[in-house]
């Protein structure tokens with residue numbers, strides 16, 4: 001067993017070891033977190049100016065035969081001028097089926113890369129800001145995966161959607177939080193029981209995968225995990241959720257499985273401390289669906305706070321309480337109405353995929369898009 005002092009973020013370990021170290025390893029970001037620009041707050045720009053830019057964006061979309069695909073975490077003004085708003089899986093599917101000439105995607109680079117790898121020859125992929133990267137994707141080093149594959153020649157690699165193309169190119173399957181269980185189920189059904197499986201890079205979602213594998217009656221010994229985490233979700237700890245549950249005892253709770261509170265919340269459910277229907281785990285898009293389905297008036301939401309906007313649009317009558325108001329992704333907030341407008345106006349910040357990587361990454365991406 002690896003010594004806890006030697007283990008660093010991004011390492012690959014047998015699942016049991018990785019899970020035993022969950023709360024002890026420093027999973028902090030390995031890249032700099034940018035400042036959130038003032039324009040990320042719509043109220044920092046006069047209303048007239050915002051309306052003018054929104055009109056211009058709508059005009060440019062028609063002129064360029066462009067669509068805007070926005071992630072749930074980007075600011076509300078951008079969501080309002082978008083053709084589709086959703087999580088990474090939804091946006092990948094929307095991009096893949098579109099014939100528009102321009103796919104402009106306010107999100108982060110790993111999502112833009114998916115569009116660039118899957119695009120049709122006549123299409124151009126634009127990003128409002130090329131500095132919008134991701135702390136979770138930064139934990140996944142393709143060299144470590146190649147080493148693991150060399151040591152496990154029959155191994156299967158499932159990479160989470162939050163990875164760059166060079167990591168996807170080393171993967172057999174790709175999944176998002178919305179279809180992680182379905183992809184795992186598929187892999188378990190279509191592999192030999194002794195084939196090792198590497199799930200990466202999010203160790204909290206990996207914990208979720210481990211529980212799924214155990215529940216399916218498969219030995220946990222075949223699972224390996226990478227010690228990666230998103231700095232935004234990892235920082236949502238059990239005390240945040242517990243405090244909001246104390247303040248809102250009547251509320252339902254919904255947790256994104258990337259959160260640092262995932263294992264503790266799951267224990268509360270499995271030990272019967274909290275009923276299963278009161279504390280649920282959902283993907284980004286699954287939360288938007290759930291808000292309409294639960295009978296409770298108040299819902300405590302453990303994820304990036306941007307997701308509260310599409311949730312509130314889905315169920316305006318509900319009260320949504322963020323588990324942590326600090327849960328803001330500075331990378332997603334690099335997308336502003338201003339740089340979206342400039343990107344469409346000047347056709348700048350084109351995202352291109354290396355042809356070789358794109359060819360190899362397409363296989364796991366297509367599997368992700370088609371499963372679930």
Ligand code: SF4
Pocket residue numbers: 108133134135136137162230231232233304329330331332
């Ligand atoms: S919220 Fe986390 S996983 Fe999502 S883009 Fe931001 S840093 Fe990456």
